Amino acid sequence: xxxxxxxxxxxxxxxxxxxxxxxxxxxxxxxxxxxxxxxxxxxxxxxxxxxxxxxxxxxxxxxxxxxxxxxxxxxxxxxxxxxxxxxxxxxxxxxxxxxxxxxxxxxxxxxxxxxxxxxxxxxxxxxxxxxxxxxxxxxxxxxxxxxxxxxxxxxxxxxxx
Amino acid sequence: xxxxxxxxxxxxxxxxxxxxxxxxxxxxxxxxxxxxxxxxxxxxxxxxxxxxxxxxxxxxxxxxxxxxxxxxxxxxxxxxxxxxxxxxxxxxxxxxxxxxxxxxxxxxxxxxxxxxxxxxxxxxxxxxxxxxxxxxxxxxxxxxxxxxxxxxxxxxxxxxxxxxxxxxxxxxxxxxxxxxxxxxxxxxxxxxxxxxxxxxxxxxxxxxxxxxxxxxxxxxxxxxxxxxxxxxxxxxxxxxxxxxxxxxxxxxxxxxxxxxxxxxxxxxxxxxxxxxxxxxxxxxxxxxxxxxxxxxxxxxxxxxxxxxxxxxxxxxxxxxxxxxxxxxxxxxxxxxxxxxxxxxxxxxxxxxxxxxxxxxxxxxxxxxxxxxxxxxxxxxxxxxxxxxxxxxxxxxxxxxxxxxxxxxxxxxxxxxxxxxxxxxxxxxxxxxxxxxxxxxxxxxxxxxxxxxxxxxxxxxxxxxxxxxxxxxxxxxxxxxxxxxxxxxxxxxxxxxxxxxxxxxxxxxxxxxxxxxxxxxxxxxxxxxxxxxxxxxxxxxxxxxxxxxxxxxxxxxxxxxxxxxxxxxxxxxxxxxxxxxxxxx
Numbered sequence: 222x223x224x225x226x227x228x229x230x231x232x233x234x235x236x237x238x239x240x241x242x243x244x245x246x247x248x249x250x251x252x253x254x255x256x257x258x259x260x261x262x263x264x265x266x267x268x269x270x271x272x273x274x275x276x277x278x279x280x281x282x283x284x285x286x287x288x289x290x291x292x293x294x295x296x297x298x299x300x301x302x303x304x305x306x307x308x309x310x311x312x313x314x315x316x317x318x319x320x321x322x323x324x325x326x327x328x329x330x331x332x333x334x335x336x337x338x339x340x341x342x343x344x345x346x347x348x349x350x351x352x353x354x355x356x357x358x359x360x361x362x363x364x365x366x367x368x369x370x371x372x373x374x375x376x377x378x379x380x381x382x
Numbered sequence: 383x384x385x386x387x388x389x390x391x392x393x394x395x396x397x398x399x400x401x402x403x404x405x406x407x408x409x410x411x412x413x414x415x416x417x418x419x420x421x422x423x424x425x426x427x428x429x430x431x432x433x434x435x436x437x438x439x440x441x442x443x444x445x446x447x448x449x450x451x452x453x454x455x456x457x458x459x460x461x462x463x464x465x466x467x468x469x470x471x472x473x474x475x476x477x478x479x480x481x482x483x484x485x486x487x488x489x490x491x492x493x494x495x496x497x498x499x500x501x502x503x504x505x506x507x508x509x510x511x512x513x514x515x516x517x518x519x520x521x522x523x524x525x526x527x528x529x530x531x532x533x534x535x536x537x538x539x540x541x542x543x544x545x546x547x548x549x550x551x552x553x554x555x556x557x558x559x560x561x562x563x564x565x566x567x568x569x570x571x572x573x574x575x576x577x578x579x580x581x582x583x584x585x586x587x588x589x590x591x592x593x594x595x596x597x598x599x600x601x602x603x604x605x606x607x608x609x610x611x612x613x614x615x616x617x618x619x620x621x622x623x624x625x626x627x628x629x630x631x632x633x634x635x636x637x638x639x640x641x642x643x644x645x646x647x648x649x650x651x652x653x654x655x656x657x658x659x660x661x662x663x664x665x666x667x668x669x670x671x672x673x674x675x676x677x678x679x680x681x682x683x684x685x686x687x688x689x690x691x692x693x694x695x696x697x698x699x700x701x702x703x704x705x706x707x708x709x710x711x712x713x714x715x716x717x718x719x720x721x722x723x724x725x726x727x728x729x730x731x732x733x734x735x736x737x738x739x740x741x742x743x744x745x746x747x748x749x750x751x752x753x754x755x756x757x758x759x760x761x762x763x764x765x766x767x768x769x770x771x772x773x774x775x776x777x778x779x780x781x782x783x784x785x786x787x788x789x790x791x792x793x794x795x796x797x798x799x800x801x802x803x804x805x806x807x808x809x810x811x812x813x814x815x816x817x818x819x820x821x822x823x824x825x826x827x828x829x830x831x832x833x834x835x836x837x838x839x840x841x842x843x844x845x846x847x848x849x850x851x852x853x854x855x856x857x858x859x860x861x862x863x864x865x866x867x868x869x870x871x872x873x874x875x876x877x878x879x880x881x882x883x884x885x886x887x888x889x890x891x892x893x894x895x896x897x898x899x900x901x902x903x904x905x906x907x908x909x910x911x912x913x914x915x916x917x918x919x920x921x922x923x924x925x926x927x928x929x930x931x932x933x934x935x936x937x938x939x940x941x942x943x944x945x946x947x948x949x950x951x952x953x954x955x956x957x958x959x960x961x962x963x964x965x966x
Contacts, residue, residue, distance in 0.1 A: 246683075248665030249648050253607070280666075287667040287824075288648030290607050306569030307764060307800045308726035310814050344651065344818060345569035346608060348395050349726035349800075350425030350733055359610075361395030 229263045238273050248274055248284055252291060261292040289343070297332040297339035299377055302356040306345030309352040317353050318342065320367035324374050337381050338374065383458045385414055388430040388494055390421025390579045391572075391611050396428035397448060404451030413459040420580020422494025423734030424481055427474065430494075433458060433466065440464035442479075443472040477752070478731065484750050486712065487736045488720050489536075489573070489696040493580035498615050501622040504583040510628055512699035513590050517636040521551060524595040528698070530706030532718030537563055537654070537691030538766065538795045539871070540717075540784045546688055549678035550596040553686035560598040560640075561682065561689040562589055563659055564605040564612070567651040568767030569818065571798035573722040574692035576734055578605070578612040581696070582619035586642060588695030590628070591702060593640040596688050601642040604659055607649060616644055651768070651822035655870045656689045658824065669824045670870035691796070693722055713739035717783040721794065727764075727801035730755040735799075737782070744778040747801055758803035761902075762886070766795025768815045768822075769875030771882030772808060791882040793875070807904035808887040809894050813841035815879040819872065829867030833860050834876050841880070846907040849895035854884055903965050909950045910966045915940035917962035924954040924963065 237254040241247035251274065255266050262285055271278040285291045303321065305314045322328050325338050332339040348354045351363025355370065362373055387393070387402045406416060422430060427444035431454065434440065441464070443454065450472060457468045487493075496503040504510070516524055529544035550558060562585065566574040578585060585603070593601055605613055620642055623629045631639045650668045652658045657671035660682050681687025697719065701709050709719045717739040723746060726732045730752035737746060743763060747753065754760050762772040771792035773780065780786050787794050802811070820834040837860050840853055861877030868874045884891060893899045900908040913924075913933075918940040925933040925941055932948045935941030943954070955963045 246663060246665040249662065250645070250665075253646060253648065283667055284665070288650050290648040307767065307798065307814070308570050308732075310569075310811075311727045311800060311802055311806055343608065343649075344567070344822075345571075347566070347572035347575045348392050348425075349570055349572060349724060350392055350428075351395055352726065354395070361391070363395050 229259060229265050231266065231269050233258050234266065234269060234273075248276060248281065249288070252281075252285055256291060261295045264293075295332075297336050298381060299338050299357055301338060301340045301374070302343045302346065303329075303340060304344075304346040304348070304352070304354045304356070305342045306349065306352070308349035309345075309354055312352040314353045316367050317355065317365050317370050320370045321355075321374065324371045337378055383414055383461055384417060384434040385454070385458060386417045386419050386432040386434060386497075388420070388422055388428065388432070389418045390494075390576060391609075392421060392425040393428045393430060394611070398429035398431075398446075400448045401429055401431065401446050401451050404448050405455045408452060408455045409459075414455060417497055418499070419496060420493050420498045421576045421734070422482070423490060423576065423736075424478070424731070425733040426731050427478060433464075433469075435464045438464075441466055441469065442474040443469060444474045444478070446472060481731050481733070481735075481750055481752075485736050486720050486738050488700050488709070489577060489693050489722050490581075490734060490736045491700065492584060493576055493734075496581065498580050498582055499618050501583060501619070501626060504581070508703060509583055509699075510587055510626075512702035513587050513594075513628065514634065515702055516591050516594055517634060517638060521595045521597065524591060524702070525551065527702060527706045528595075531697075531701045531709035532706070532713070533694065533697055533701060533709065534717070534784070535691060536693035536697075536721065536796065538568075538769065538793065540794060543690060543694055546678060546690070547592060547595050549676070550598070550686050550688035553679050555686040557600070557685050558596055558598040559682045559685055559687040560589060560593045560596065560601040561656075561659065561663070561687055562601070562603040562695060563654065563656065563689050563691045564603055564609075565647045565653045565659060566606060566609075566692070566796065567654045567822075568769075568796050568798045570726055570764070570767060570800045571724045571796045573724055573734055573797055575606075575609050575612050577692050577696045578609070579615050582612075582616045583623065584696050584699055585616070585692055586619060586623050586629070588698035589642060590633070590640055591698050592688065592690065592695065594638055596686075598688070599639050599641070601640060602645050602663060602682075603642060604645050604647055604653070604663060607646045613644060613646060620644070650824070651818070652824045652870070652872050655872060658870065659689065660687065667824070669826045670872075672869065693797075714781060714783045714786075716785045717794075721782065721797060723797045723799045725751050725799050725801070727799075728754055728756070728758055728803040728806070729801040739783055740781055742779045742781055743773065746782070746799065747778070751801070754801065754803050758805065761802045761804050761806060762808065764792075764800040764802065764811070764879070765798065766793035766875075766878070767798045768818050769793060769871065769878055770795045770798070771878045772802070772811065772886065773882070774886040791878065791885055793878070805902055805904060807845070807900050807902040808883040808890045809841065809900075810845050810902075810904050812880045812883045813838065813845055816841055816876070819876040823873065823876075827868045827870075827873055829864045830869075830873030830876065833864040833867070834873075836860060837864075837877070837880060844891065844894045845900070845905045847894065847898035847905075849891075851895065853895060854888070854891050858884065906950050906952075909952075910945065911943055911948060911950065911952075911954060912964050912966060913941050913943055913954075914962050914964055917960050919960055919962075921959070923957050923959070927953045927957045929953065 271281040431443045533543045653668040658668040662668040816838040920938040
């Protein structure tokens with residue numbers, strides 16, 4: 222590792238390794254716990270997991286990049302999951318995405334400069350009857366219109382200031 | 383009196399918890415009993431609050447908002463009879479009641495009726511009676527009962543359940559595993575989520591019966607990480623079952639032991655494929671294995687394993703209690719029992735619908751779903767998600783049956799039914815699905831990895847008006863190549879949305895390619911905005927809003943759009959108060 226790499230507090234991983242000790246198939250669970258702790262998966266954390274689980278760093282990276290849940294970069298304070306499932310597509314998810322991009326100036330997979338929002342499109346949140354839908358942190362917002370989506374985001378931005 | 387709040391994910395998203403919190407705040411003296419339940423499946427009416435008198439449902443209140451909380455609380459707290467006339471405006475209509483009355487519920491039998499977080503509520507409706515009955519039977523007798531029922535895998539493939547159980551039972555190996563596939567990845571399907579959130583004990587009981595039948599002592603539920611509530615409820619249910627001696631060592635003193643663990647998936651559509659799911663369970667990238675050997679011989683850690691879907695397990699306890707013959711009495715010659723569908727899209731009444739096999743698509747979409755909303759006209763129904771196809775209007779009388787649906791080019795799939803009206807462009811729909819499968823392809827097989835990407839590119843250029851003569855034939859050629867060259871179900875079925883839209887909506891492809899026209903007016907690049915001089919009042923609003931200055935005109939005179947400048951953003955349509963901007 223070079224000097225520019227992140228320096229994370231790796232001691233936070235100790236209870237995770239203890240919880241999964243002896244389970245050879247727990248790599249995904251460990252990565253999930255690590256992401257809960259750090260908010261994303263820093264490179265030094267991936268190396269630490271590789272060493273502790275006896276996997277090659279390449280395998281750990283391979284798993285971390287295969288699944289959509291894992292992030293290799295930090296996310297904003299509020300994570301917007303915009304549903305682009307079939308029902309949402311039919312009911313205008315594209316126009317909601319356009320509205321969010323207009324309002325926030327960033328698109329799928331990006332974070333606003335002030336670090337307040339990140340946008341991520343997802344395949345289906347399973348609330349199809351409320352489509353189009355987005356989820357911000359733990360809250361789901363349904364029956365969206367472009368105006369309503371902008372309004373919700375504005376309110377959260379106000380509250381975050 | 384008791385108020386019961388429908389708190390599945392849809393109900394919560396619609397505001398059920400806020401309403402409950404408001405009522406609880408008023409209920410300081412405990413004049414009203416308050417409880418929760420799961421999802422009744424009438425998602426379009428959420429939040430739903432049921433009023434019970436004793437054990438009887440007396441009123442179902444729908445689309446309840448926080449502002450209604452006080453009036454509901456007061457009416458119910460002061461009620462002397464179940465009439466509650468002051469809540470009449472919130473009560474479900476007779477039409478909406480039909481949505482449930484026309485269904486036959488087996489897999490969803492308890493959903494929205496019992497408290498999913500209370501094991502006693504499940505036991506009160508004959509819960510865990512089936513496992514007691516099974517423990518007195520031989521595993522062979524259990525498998526025979528499932529064989530008689532004709533139950534087939536509800537995850538999509540429709541493979542006979544008894545056959546898989548039998549193969550796993552007969553496979554050689556000390557340790558056998560049972561796996562529940564709750565990685566509901568099809569966009570537009572949410573029945574598995576509803577079952578876990580609303581009736582987790584029926585899943586547990588179904589799994590215990592299967593584990594007993596095949597001789598498995600360890601079981602997993604592989605749940606999507608996108609379903610946090612389902613995971614929480616299942617964890618609670620597993621803990622309660624364990625405490626009651628229904629899980630773990632020596633279950634109910636029978637000598638049979640089985641433990642169930644939850645494994646959260648991490649987001650990969652391909653993990654719905656059973657061998658990919660096993661790879662994922664082992665902590666690897668979810669890439670499918672070559673079959674054979676089938677999981678029944680070599681599955682999780684190369685040990686004999688059996689995988690079934692949530693909805694399949696949810697039927698098992700009912701079959702044991704009521705007999706396989708009762709289940710087989712419903713349905714058609716080739717498809718027995720009932721199936722749950724997630725009805726969504728441009729439908730009037732969207733939600734979960736469980737019906738006996740053999741009803742027609744028209745029965746479901748128009749009879750139960752109430753037809754197209756906002757006065758639109760039906761165009762097609764998409765069945766089976768990204769692996770399925772679009773079925774047009776003239777095939778609406780097709781029976782819901784594995785064989786009959788397969789003949790249309792679509793599949794039963796896991797039960798997603800997305801209804802589309804005349805505003806949905808079928809070429810764009812195909813593009814949408816290929817975008818999905820191209821992103822979700824695991825990359826193992828060249829045909830799937832590169833073929834879906836190329837198909838997506840071709841479909842994108844068609845929707846942008848840059849299609850070429852011969853593109854449709856090229857797509858068909860690629861479809862055949864991918865079908866033949868892909869290892870797993872994801873790749874083999876990825877061409878289905880393209881093949882069915884070409885088969886039934888070839889005219890739309892031709893209009894895009896030959897006339898640069900989108901008949902549904904959906905494809906942005908092919909839209910043409912113009913101002914009707916007869917309707918335009920010259921208010922100048924559109925000209926002010928237009929981000930590229932494409933609209934010109936003087937005050938009180940009809941305006942015009944310069945097509946060479948227009949970027950088709952649609953701001954003018956949204957701004958015009960006189961409906962003067964036409965989209966062609």
